[in-house]
Amino acid sequence: MSRQGSAGTGGPLDAESIARGVIGGNRQMLARAITLVESENPVHAESARRILEQCITEGRHAMRIAVTGSPGAGKSTFIESLGEEIISNGHSLAVLAVDPSSLRSRGSILGDKARMEKLTARKEAFIRPTASSGHLGGGAPKTHETMLLLEAAGYEVIILETVGVGQSEVHADAMTDFVLLLMLPGSGDELQGIKRGIMEIADAVGVTKADGERVELAKATASDFTAALGMLPEKHPGHRRKVLLTSARSGAGIKETWGEITGFFDLLQKSGELELRQLQQRSSLLRDLVEWGLRKAYRSDPAIQQRKAEIEAEVAAGRLSPFEGADLLVEAFRLRR
Amino acid sequence: MSRQGSAGTGGPLDAESIARGVIGGNRQMLARAITLVESENPVHAESARRILEQCITEGRHAMRIAVTGSPGAGKSTFIESLGEEIISNGHSLAVLAVDPSSLRSRGSILGDKARMEKLTARKEAFIRPTASSGHLGGGAPKTHETMLLLEAAGYEVIILETVGVGQSEVHADAMTDFVLLLMLPGSGDELQGIKRGIMEIADAVGVTKADGERVELAKATASDFTAALGMLPEKHPGHRRKVLLTSARSGAGIKETWGEITGFFDLLQKSGELELRQLQQRSSLLRDLVEWGLRKAYRSDPAIQQRKAEIEAEVAAGRLSPFEGADLLVEAFRLRR
Numbered sequence: 164m165s166r167q168g169s170a171g172t173g174g175p176l177d178a179e180s181i182a183r184g185v186i187g188g189n190r191q192m193l194a195r196a197i198t199l200v201e202s203e204n205p206v207h208a209e210s211a212r213r214i215l216e217q218c219i220t221e222g223r224h225a226m227r228i229a230v231t232g233s234p235g236a237g238k239s240t241f242i243e244s245l246g247e248e249i250i251s252n253g254h255s256l257a258v259l260a261v262d263p264s265s266l267r268s269r270g271s272i273l274g275d276k277a278r279m280e281k282l283t284a285r286k287e288a289f290i291r292p293t294a295s296s297g298h299l300g301g302g303a304p305k306t307h308e309t310m311l312l313l314e315a316a317g318y319e320v321i322i323l324e325t326v327g328v329g330q331s332e333v334h335a336d337a338m339t340d341f342v343l344l345l346m347l348p349g350s351g352d353e354l355q356g357i358k359r360g361i362m363e364i365a366d367a368v369g370v371t372k373a374d375g376e377r378v379e380l381a382k383a384t385a386s387d388f389t390a391a392l393g394m395l396p397e398k399h400p401g402h403r404r405k406v407l408l409t410s411a412r413s414g415a416g417i418k419e420t421w422g423e424i425t426g427f428f429d430l431l432q433k434s435g436e437l438e439l440r441q442l443q444q445r446s447s448l449l450r451d452l453v454e455w456g457l458r459k460a461y462r463s464d465p466a467i468q469q470r471k472a473e474i475e476a477e478v479a480a481g482r483l484s485p486f487e488g489a490d491l492l493v494e495a496f497r498l499r500r
Numbered sequence: 501m502s503r504q505g506s507a508g509t510g511g512p513l514d515a516e517s518i519a520r521g522v523i524g525g526n527r528q529m530l531a532r533a534i535t536l537v538e539s540e541n542p543v544h545a546e547s548a549r550r551i552l553e554q555c556i557t558e559g560r561h562a563m564r565i566a567v568t569g570s571p572g573a574g575k576s577t578f579i580e581s582l583g584e585e586i587i588s589n590g591h592s593l594a595v596l597a598v599d600p601s602s603l604r605s606r607g608s609i610l611g612d613k614a615r616m617e618k619l620t621a622r623k624e625a626f627i628r629p630t631a632s633s634g635h636l637g638g639g640a641p642k643t644h645e646t647m648l649l650l651e652a653a654g655y656e657v658i659i660l661e662t663v664g665v666g667q668s669e670v671h672a673d674a675m676t677d678f679v680l681l682l683m684l685p686g687s688g689d690e691l692q693g694i695k696r697g698i699m700e701i702a703d704a705v706g707v708t709k710a711d712g713e714r715v716e717l718a719k720a721t722a723s724d725f726t727a728a729l730g731m732l733p734e735k736h737p738g739h740r741r742k743v744l745l746t747s748a749r750s751g752a753g754i755k756e757t758w759g760e761i762t763g764f765f766d767l768l769q770k771s772g773e774l775e776l777r778q779l780q781q782r783s784s785l786l787r788d789l790v791e792w793g794l795r796k797a798y799r800s801d802p803a804i805q806q807r808k809a810e811i812e813a814e815v816a817a818g819r820l821s822p823f824e825g826a827d828l829l830v831e832a833f834r835l836r837r
Contacts, residue, residue: 212823219821233570235687350572449815452826457794460830471634478786479779480733484556486549489789495833 178213185214185316190289193316197291200308215308218315224441225257225314226428229335231325231361232345237371238324239278240411242346246282248421249320257289257318258282259309261326277339289318304451307338307444336364337447340431340440341424344368348380351387363395365425367405374410381408402430461496470495515550522551522557522653527626530653534628537645554647555652561778562594562651562658563765566672568698569682574708575661576615577748583619585758586657594626594655595619596646598663626655641788644675649834673701674784677768677777678761681705685717688724700732704742704760706796711747718745739767798833807832 176195184192196218199211230245232238241259249256260279282288293309306323315323325335336342346364368388373381385406392404405423409416431437461467474491478484481492507625513532521529533555536548567582569575579595586593597616602765619625630646650658662672673679705725710718722743731739742760746753768774798804811828814820818830 216821216823217824222818232543397742439733445815445822446812449812449822449825449829453798453829454795456826456830457798457833458791460788461794475783475786478782481559485782485786485789486553486556487784489793492790493785493793496794497797 164266178210179217181210182214182217182315185218185312188317189237190316193271193289193312193481194291195308196312197293200312201293201305207345211308215311216498219311221315223314223317225310225318225321226424227310227321227323227339227341228424229323229325229339229445231335231342233347233350234326236344236345236347236350237411238326241369241371241409241465242322242324243279243282244409244411244414244417246279246285246288246322248417250285250287254319255287255289255317256282256320256322257313257316258322259306259313260290260292260324289313289316294478304448304455306334308447310338333364338444340437340470341366343420343424345371346384346388347396348372348384350375351384362391363398365392365404366398366427367407367420369407369409369416369420371409371411373408373415374413378408399427399431399436401434402427414431464496467496469490510544515547516554518547518805519551519554519652522555524650525654527653530626530649531628533649535647537649538630538642548645552648556648558652560651560654560656562647563761564647564660564662564676564678564781565761566662566676566679567671567682568662568679569708570684570687571663573687574748575663575682575684577768578708578746579649579659579661580616580619581746581748581751581754582757583616583625583659585622585754587622589758591656592624592626593619593657593659594650594653595659595661596643596650597627597629597661607798626650626653641785641792642783643671644788647668647675670701675781677774678703678764679762680757682708683721683725685709685714685721688721688826699728701766702729702741703735703739705729706744706746706753706757707748708748710752711744711750716747736764736768736773736789738771739764776829797803801833804829804833 181196181199182258185196196214199207199214202208202211230238230242239260239404242260246256246258258279278292279290283290289307293306310321310323321339323335323339330341344361344367346368348370350370364400368385370381370385370388373385385408388406392406407416407420407423409420411417428437431440471492474483474488478485478488502732518529518533518536522533533548533551536544536551539545539548567575567579576597579597583593583595595616610612615629620627627647630643647658647660658676660672660676679701681698682702683705685707687707705722707718707722707725710722723743725743735741744753744757744760746757748754765774768777804813808829811820811825815825
């Protein structure tokens with residue numbers, strides 16, 4: 164009977180039981196907890212909050228790795244290969260993957276090519292397609308919260324897949340320990356259009372699909388990126404950022420990439436920087452939660468929403484400028500209790 | 501002597517004179533006004549506000565066009581060709597371009613290939629590289645404010661170049677009338693990874709570099725995108741969204757793209773939707789200004805910043821969770837006067 168309970172969350176289990184399940188490594192409970200965290204329903208938000216409070220006290224930390232790049236850069240096949248390598252080294256792995264179904268939910272647009280099929284079948288891996296992971300803008304803390312759940316569940320490595328250039332990467336950098344930027348052979352031209360930000364936050368660059376006829380082009384691209392990295396200051400003192408040639412098809416460069424990542428973590432651990440970084444991640448979560456909280460308080464206050472409607476009408480009628488209107492609304496929000 | 505005045509803004513001219521200059525079509529005054537709008541200096545912010553208040557009362561509107569796509573999709577060469585076409589049709593044009601210098605400011609990384617060289621030389625065009633235009637996340641209203649200045653200066657067409665997939669496009673959609681998505685030949689594969697959002701907000705798709713050997717591939721890509729658009733609901737009732745084959749090199753498809761855009765504006769004007777959309781843009785600016793204002797009020801309040809430091813220390817020490825800390829800070833902000 165309880166299976167018929169609150170849709171998508173799998174029944175009326177209390178937050179404490181779910182939290183215990185997560186911490187005990189129960190995958191169903193973990194999935195349920197993530198659904199609650201991602202939910203927009205205020206009742207779910209309250210449960211999610213209680214689960215998160217319990218999970219965070221466990222104080223577990225994973226190696227958090229962001230894998231970023233343009234659509235088509237081969238992120239998901241690369242993650243599948245790297246994931247196999249990680250598991251074969253004896254680690255458990257969680258992947259927060261960009262959800263391709265968002266494009267297909269009203270019917271299949273480009274077929275149903277499953278993503279990370281092999282990895283999904285492995286019991287050591289937990290793959291979660293997430294609508295939010297591709298779009299980290301706006302300070303939404305949900306991705307960060309989901310990572311806390313994965314850590315509490317005991318996953319040793321977390322891979323966060325993100326799309327695009329821009330705010331997403333800055334957020335990914337703030338909530339992970341290592342940022343791997345994936346680029347296609349021939350994408351050296353794009354350096355022109357790439358905002359400096361993305362090169363500054365990358366801890367390594369992987370040139371993907373470096374196989375068959377593309378090997379030479381991939382090498383030239385790697386040189387371009389190596390030169391570009393050489394002109395930027397170091398991100399972590401003492402760590403020279405590498406450009407790796409990789410191929411999910413031939414397997415080339417996958418072991419080397421994992422070696423590069425583990426070497427980086429060793430370095431950070433020895434210098435004490437890893438612990439510092441984890442503290443910074445917590446501060447960054449706090450900042451995101453405050454921004455989110457301010458926005459939520461603003462939007463959920465009926466008196467403010469009433470005033471907002473009035474001011475919008477004044478602005479539309481040209482009796483107030485948007486600048487005057489905004490001042491009035493910020494003021495109104497601060498004087499409410 | 502006045503030339504030596506406040507650096508970057510070119511001297512101590514008062515806001516009223518600058519506003520008059522902008523409205524009178526003086527390019528130097530326009531450039532200075534944009535610099536003030538983009539400045540983080542609170543003194544500049546006040547001048548900028550006064551200039552904007554005067555400019556907005558002019559009530560001028562331009563055709564606002566967003567051109568978006570991944571790095572390397574050929575946005576700047578496309579905009580150069582489309583810009584020539586627009587000028588040859590007798591219109592004045594302003595372009596807010598992604599600033600490539602952000603990558604190069606500590607020395608040339610990939611040479612100094614000038615962007616939009618030909619267009620920059622035309623007196624009918626005003627090209628402004630802008631650090632913010634590529635990254636519209638976080639509700640920053642500066643790009644929108646810059647467009648108000650360009651409209652007050654009398655530009656009939658504004659092109660806003662944006663990079664990436666994600667939040668940037670959603671913002672670009674909220675502040676423009678027409679969104680053109682540029683894609684490379686062969687990028688049909690990327691449909692898999694593209695969030696639905698970007699396809700839903702595109703009013704047309706341009707397949708770039710459709711010349712020479714790439715023509716056949718470009719045609720196949722156009723079919724992929726046509727099929728994808730066909731599965732999504734209409735963005736504007738009565739407007740069938742087109743996929744255009746274009747080449748900045750051969751000039752193919754450029755006239756057609758401009759024809760498509762003007763046809764769209766005619767349709768919107770006749771139905772009254774254009775006016776409605778301009779009202780919505782003003783509401784969206786108001787929303788962005790409120791978010792920005794809330795964040796600014798939060799960050800600039802010394803008592804809150806003091807409390808924030810205390811709470812951050814408590815969170816770092818594990819005596820408060822980030823969730824509890826955020827609640828306390830949101831509460832503290834609302835109770836301050």
